[in-house]
Amino acid sequence: MKLNFLNLFRRSILLPGIILLSLYIIPGEELEAQLWMPPGRQFMQPPDPFTFDAGVNKFNNDYYLYLAPTLNLNFGGEFGLSITAPMNFLAYDQDPKDPTLKVGSIRKIDYDQKSDYLRLINNIWYGTYGLYKPGETTFSFYAGKLFDGYIGHGTIVNRYVNNQRIDIYNVGLMADFNNDYGGVQVFTNSVYTHEIGAARGYVRPFAIAFKLFDLFTGRSQLFGMLQLGQGNVADEAGRRKVYEEAGVDPEDREKYRALVEDQKTHQMKEEMIPIEKKPESRKEKLKEFFNQDNFANRFSIGYTTAFDTKAPTQLSFDTTGRLRLDSNNNPLVEQSEKLVIQGMDAEYKLISSKYVEITPYYDVNTIKILNSKGTHTGAMFRFGGKDIYAKIKPEYRNMDANYIPMYFDSFYELERYQANVNSQLPMTKLEAAKLMDPDAARLKGYFTSVVLSFYRISLEANYENYSGPNNSRIFVGLYFPIGSLFMISGYYTRKNFDQNKDAFKVDDNSVGAIEAALNLGFISIRVQDIRRWVYDSTSNSFVAQDEQKVLFSNSLSF
Numbered sequence: 001m002k003l004n005f006l007n008l009f010r011r012s013i014l015l016p017g018i019i020l021l022s023l024y025i026i027p028g029e030e031l032e033a034q035l036w037m038p039p040g041r042q043f044m045q046p047p048d049p050f051t052f053d054a055g056v057n058k059f060n061n062d063y064y065l066y067l068a069p070t071l072n073l074n075f076g077g078e079f080g081l082s083i084t085a086p087m088n089f090l091a092y093d094q095d096p097k098d099p100t101l102k103v104g105s106i107r108k109i110d111y112d113q114k115s116d117y118l119r120l121i122n123n124i125w126y127g128t129y130g131l132y133k134p135g136e137t138t139f140s141f142y143a144g145k146l147f148d149g150y151i152g153h154g155t156i157v158n159r160y161v162n163n164q165r166i167d168i169y170n171v172g173l174m175a176d177f178n179n180d181y182g183g184v185q186v187f188t189n190s191v192y193t194h195e196i197g198a199a200r201g202y203v204r205p206f207a208i209a210f211k212l213f214d215l216f217t218g219r220s221q222l223f224g225m226l227q228l229g230q231g232n233v234a235d236e237a238g239r240r241k242v243y244e245e246a247g248v249d250p251e252d253r254e255k256y257r258a259l260v261e262d263q264k265t266h267q268m269k270e271e272m273i274p275i276e277k278k279p280e281s282r283k284e285k286l287k288e289f290f291n292q293d294n295f296a297n298r299f300s301i302g303y304t305t306a307f308d309t310k311a312p313t314q315l316s317f318d319t320t321g322r323l324r325l326d327s328n329n330n331p332l333v334e335q336s337e338k339l340v341i342q343g344m345d346a347e348y349k350l351i352s353s354k355y356v357e358i359t360p361y362y363d364v365n366t367i368k369i370l371n372s373k374g375t376h377t378g379a380m381f382r383f384g385g386k387d388i389y390a391k392i393k394p395e396y397r398n399m400d401a402n403y404i405p406m407y408f409d410s411f412y413e414l415e416r417y418q419a420n421v422n423s424q425l426p427m428t429k430l431e432a433a434k435l436m437d438p439d440a441a442r443l444k445g446y447f448t449s450v451v452l453s454f455y456r457i458s459l460e461a462n463y464e465n466y467s468g469p470n471n472s473r474i475f476v477g478l479y480f481p482i483g484s485l486f487m488i489s490g491y492y493t494r495k496n497f498d499q500n501k502d503a504f505k506v507d508d509n510s511v512g513a514i515e516a517a518l519n520l521g522f523i524s525i526r527v528q529d530i531r532r533w534v535y536d537s538t539s540n541s542f543v544a545q546d547e548q549k550v551l552f553s554n555s556l557s558f
Contacts, residue, residue, distance in 0.1 A: 048555035049073060053526070055551035057088055059166075064088035064107055066549055070122065082122035082144070086110070109167035109534070115192045118171045130185075132178040134293050141175035143191060147491075149174060151187050151198045155363045155376045155395075156306045156341050158406040159462075159475065159493075162189045164413040164511065166532045166545060168330070180207050180297050187306075189413070195309045196408065202302030202345075210296050298349035304342065304365075306408060311339035312417055312428040323426060325535065331417045331426065339430055340368045341407055357382040367403060370433055374399030378447075391451040397466070401440035404433060405447070405464075410475075410493055410511065414533050418542050426541055443467055456481050460491075470496045474503045490514030506531075508544050517553075526551040 049072055057066040070084040088107035101108075110116060123144030131138050149160030149172060162172040170190040177183055182203035189196040316324045316332040324332035343365035351358040363376040378395030397405055412429070419432040445466030452459045462475040477491040492512035494503060513530040528549040536543040 051553060051555045053551045053553045055526070055549055056091070058548040059088075059107070060545060061094045062090065063092040063094075065091045066551065079126045081124040083120055084122050086119055112167075115190075116169050118192060119169045121171050129174050129176055130178075132183070134180060134297055137177060137179040139175075139177040141173065143171055143173045146170075146172040146174070146189070149187055149189070151185050151306065152200045152202075152302055152304050152343075152345055153347070153361050153363055153376065153378070153380075155345075155374075155405060156304055156343055156365055157187055157198045157408040159410050160187070160189065160408055160412065161410045161511075162413060164411070164532055165542075166534045166547065168413075170413075180204065180294075181211065182208075182300070189408075196307070196412070198304065198306035198408070200302050200304040202300045204297055204300050206296035206299055207294070293349060293352045298352065300347055302345045302347075304345065306341045306343075308339040308408075308416070308430075310336040311430045312336050313431050313434070315417065315426055315428065323535075323541075331535070337369060337430065342366050342368060355383065355385055365403075365405075367407065367433075369430070370402050370436075370438070372400040372403035372438060374403040374405055376405070376447075384453075387453070387455050389453050391449075393447075393449040395447040395449075397443075397445055397447060399443050400438060401443060402433060402436035402438045403443070404429075411495065414542055441467075443471070445471065470498050472497050472500075472503070485519050487517045487519075488515070508542075511544070522554070524553040526553055 051070045051072065053066065053068040053070070055066050057064040066086070066088055068084050068086040070082060072080070072082045074080040088110055090101055090103055090105050090107065093101055093103070110119070121144055123142060125140075125142040125144070127138060127140030129140045129142055131140065146160055146162040149157060149162065151157040160172070162170040171192065173186070173188045173191050176185040182201070184202075185198075185200040187198045188194045310333070312331070312333040312335070314333070314335040316334040318324055326332050343363055345361060345363040347359050347361035349357065349359045358379060358381055360379040361376075364373065365376070366373045375398050376395055377397075378393060381390075381392040383390045383392075399405065415429040417428055418426040419429040443466045445464065447462070447464040449462045450460070456479070458477075458479040460475070460477040463473070465472045473493070473495040475491065475493040479487075479489045481487040490513055492504070492510065494505070494510040496509050497503060497505070511531050511533075513528070515526060515528045517524055517526045526549070528547075528551065530547045530549075531544055532547065533542045534545050535541075
């Protein structure tokens with residue numbers, strides 16, 4: 001009897017009550033990803049000013065207690081920052097045990113050099129990178145973790161990830177300003193070392209030419225009379241304003257005359273209507289729909305220079321053939337050179353409507369030290385509005401045999417020291433590039449990028465392939481939230497493969513991260529798996545390590 005009553009109570013009251021309580025206490029705030037965000041959403045901040053992650057981190061078969069209190073500040077959507085203090089405390093040291101470690105000690109590789117203390121900075125940002133508004137000057141900067149670093153059309157610096165290694169932390173920088181006459185973009189992988197960077201300046205020659213013509217002919221407002229508004233021409237003689245001379249009530253000068261229907265008599269009568277309530281004409285609606293920029297602003301020419309001030313060309317080995325490391329746990333470099341890549345580009349926004357944009361472009365880049373050149377011919381398509389859209393960028397490439405497109409890419413933090421992570425004898429990327437035959441047959445191929453967005457759901461896919469063996473690359477990113485209850489997000493990229501069946505083969509040529517989050521209202525549970533690299537002295541090379549975390553997150557709102 002008592003057992004039946006308890007079962008009845010559980011089915012009829014307890015379980016429905018828990019469900020209703022969960023629905024009530026689960027907040028309306030959206031779950032946000034921590035590992036990867038779709039392009040254009042990197043600046044998004046968590047809705048709460050204070051968040052806290054705690055959980056278990058499995059790394060190299062050892063277990064750590066992971067704690068990360070985070071402060072998120074958003075100043076009106078135009079400026080924000082995120083500061084955190086990630087800590088891994090050793091909880092269980094499996095064989096082979098490290099005698100220098102004790103339970104409760106902080107993981108060595110996290111804070112063993114000065115630059116590691118920059119881990120406190122998730123990001124500091126202002127504005128939106130790459131945003132151009134006709135008639136305005138826009139400015140932006142972003143400092144922090146980079147998942148999608150790029151310059152221009154992305155033919156030299158593309159999808160740069162500045163924290164591929166677990167033992168090294170970088171705070172990168174992307175900044176730009178844009179107006180009707182041109183703009184500037186800058187990039188660096190680290191504000192601490194600033195060894196790798198790029199800058200692009202571009203001009204809109206037609207807009208500049210028309211502006212100069214206006215200056216010389218006196219049509220420009222800079223040399224003409226002060227712009228007047230609403231008949232305000234009072235002078236030193238004390239003459240009244242135009243609307244005062246005409247006897248117009250000052251309040252009526254913000255209105256216009258219109259015929260409206262009297263609600264009682266249903267007859268048309270003339271009234272003064274506030275200007276903001278004036279209905280748009282068909283011409284104005286069409287103008288808003290097509291939203292065409294002035295043709296003079298749609299053509300631009302750019303110049304890019306990207307560099308690695310100390311590109312390694314030869315690493316240092318001891319007498320036993322082991323790779324030497326410096327104080328920052330980087331491979332010790334025997335010789336290095338300054339690598340410079342220069343490029344010219346041009347684009348023309350063929351169609352610029354509210355829901356459709358088509359922008360063809362053409363880039364010519366030269367790797368100076370290799371005397372190799374490559375051309376990129378493509379077009380950027382955008383279909384849709386703010387919440388539902390598709391972006392497609394097909395590109396054809398024609399290049400010398402020793403030219404490397406997107407030289408600074410997601411893998412460069414590793415390939416800078418070891419071009420082929422499968423090799424037992426590390427060889428730097430520049431060293432391997434110098435061994436390529438410059439007189440071999442030219443490489444031809446294509447690169448295609450697709451971004452699909454449906455409100456908060458986003459899918460991104462990139463694929464490139466060229467003539468010759470092992471010249472393919474793939475990238476897939478997914479951001480899939482289900483309401484405010486569940487979210488899955490992640491990315492995967494692989495390069496240097498030949499057969500399509502090998503595209504999703506997980507090995508040392510692949511990198512990625514996946515995250516699943518469940519919102520229980522008072523707490524969120526996150527499961528994360530991150531693949532990054534660390535130098536392994538046993539194998540004498542960089543090896544992939546998976547960092548697996550189970551986190552319990554909470555937040556505090558004010």
